[in-house]
Amino acid sequence: xxxxxxxxxxxxxxxxxxxxxxxxxxxxxxxxxxxxxxxxxxxxxxxxxxxxxxxxxxxxxxxxxxxxxxxxxxxxxxxxxxxxxxxxxxxxxxxxxxxxxxxxxxxxxxxxxxxxxxxxxxx
Numbered sequence: 001x002x003x004x005x006x007x008x009x010x011x012x013x014x015x016x017x018x019x020x021x022x023x024x025x026x027x028x029x030x031x032x033x034x035x036x037x038x039x040x041x042x043x044x045x046x047x048x049x050x051x052x053x054x055x056x057x058x059x060x061x062x063x064x065x066x067x068x069x070x071x072x073x074x075x076x077x078x079x080x081x082x083x084x085x086x087x088x089x090x091x092x093x094x095x096x097x098x099x100x101x102x103x104x105x106x107x108x109x110x111x112x113x114x115x116x117x118x119x120x121x122x123x
Contacts, residue, residue, distance in 0.1 A: 032064075033077045033079060033082065033083040034074055034075065034102075035075040035087055035090065035100055035101070035102060036069075036072050036073070036075075036101045036103050037052075037073040037090065037094070037098055037100055038071060038099045038101070039071070039072075040097060041096070041098075044095075047098070049067075049073060052066060052090070052093075053066055055093045056075075056086055056089055059089050061086045061089065062082060063086075064078060083102060
């Protein structure tokens with residue numbers, strides 16, 4: 001059997017890695033559209049999540065979830081368009097003293113979420 005040159009092995013390996021990277025890139029680089037509401041004025045409290053949900057729902061904005069995180073409120077939305085509409089609506093709904101920041105956080109893959117929720121099974 002004839003021995004192949006090393007450059008052929010390197011070429012096959014690099015093509016395999018390139019194909020693997022092109023297949024996995026969309027799964028690794030997904031993002032989730034979020035809005036973050038923070039209080040910047042003394043004396044104001046964070047708005048109620050249910051109130052925010054109702055006001056955005058009245059305007060036809062679909063919301064995945066609203067959760068308090070740290071000193072703010074995080075609103076996860078379906079699309080970038082919904083994110084921009086929600087920001088405009090919240091700027092009109094909320095009184096001055098709140099910041100509404102657009103945020104695209106990386107969305108963990110399904111296997112990461114599944115692993116994080118799985119209980120530790122020992123023995």
